[in-house]
Amino acid sequence: MIDPVPVALLALVLACALATAVLRDVLAAIIAFAAYSLGIAMIWVLLEAPDVGLTEAAVGAGVTTILFLVTITKTVRPPSEAIFESLDPKGLLVAVLIAGVLASTLGALPPVGSAETPVAQSEVTDYYLDNAYEQTEVKNAVTAVLAAYRGFDTMGEAVVVFAAGVGLLVVLGREVFA
Amino acid sequence: MIDAALAAGPVELLATRSYYVGTFLLLGIGAYVMIASPNLVKKVIGMNIFQTGIFLFFIAAAYVDGAQSPVLEQAGPYVSPLPHVLILTAIVVGVSLTAVALGLIVRIYNEYGTLEADVLQEVRTDD
Numbered sequence: 001m002i003d004p005v006p007v008a009l010l011a012l013v014l015a016c017a018l019a020t021a022v023l024r025d026v027l028a029a030i031i032a033f034a035a036y037s038l039g040i041a042m043i044w045v046l047l048e049a050p051d052v053g054l055t056e057a058a059v060g061a062g063v064t065t066i067l068f069l070v071t072i073t074k075t076v077r078p079p080s081e082a083i084f085e086s087l088d089p090k091g092l093l094v095a096v097l098i099a100g101v102l103a104s105t106l107g108a109l110p111p112v113g114s115a116e117t118p119v120a121q122s123e124v125t126d127y128y129l130d131n132a133y134e135q136t137e138v139k140n141a142v143t144a145v146l147a148a149y150r151g152f153d154t155m156g157e158a159v160v161v162f163a164a165g166v167g168l169l170v171v172l173g174r175e176v177f178a
Numbered sequence: 179m180i181d182a183a184l185a186a187g188p189v190e191l192l193a194t195r196s197y198y199v200g201t202f203l204l205l206g207i208g209a210y211v212m213i214a215s216p217n218l219v220k221k222v223i224g225m226n227i228f229q230t231g232i233f234l235f236f237i238a239a240a241y242v243d244g245a246q247s248p249v250l251e252q253a254g255p256y257v258s259p260l261p262h263v264l265i266l267t268a269i270v271v272g273v274s275l276t277a278v279a280l281g282l283i284v285r286i287y288n289e290y291g292t293l294e295a296d297v298l299q300e301v302r303t304d305d
Contacts, residue, residue, distance in 0.1 A: 033223050076287065078293065088210075091210045106202075111194035112196070117239060120257075139250050
């Protein structure tokens, strides 16, 4: 029994990714990528990951798209006579090899949604779900793990964001606090 | 388990693992855009597609049929929160990466006046 909704969403996402790949105009590719992020955000909701879906919609479809648009207004949107990119045989070969080699592992992967996957049966998963509310008093287990159990990870993430901000100012030669 | 999956036939294999197939295709498309597109901005878009392909693998691995999202209010079962946390971190790091890459692209354009990788190579060998 095949559920049509996930298949339709996957088809939408793959179509948007393909459109991004073949469209020659950079602005068109950016718009296709924004649609792609929206589709991916809907897939996260279907897969019971609403926190990831919210972040993807805000950051993937929102902030990233704005960053791309700002970049092409500050640089150039190359004039394009052709609508589609010409095919690159070498790139296609590498892409098909990557997808093919990965696809050969498909039979060894557990079915999606099975209760016997290593993730679902992991002790770590059970520990978080059993103890998160008692130990952190946060009902959302994702928030509990993010801010409490793996707080150092999140601090590392904040360091990365800070380093990216500093790096960006250095690269662009801006002196904000001069 | 592998033998059982193979015995069920390719259609069953694809239907029960469609998200993994999606992951593999997205990784292929992302790699293609990074290699084939001469435009630097499109290369960064390809990198983003490649990243989300990996995210799809993690979130699909956490999913359990009939389970709730890990908000501990109703009765379980719940999907595992850990892959969600890892991917939340990865999304934010991915955006930082994209921002720095695009900053470098703006700088490259200011210095060399082009965003095409092949033209850039010629300009640099002329210097």
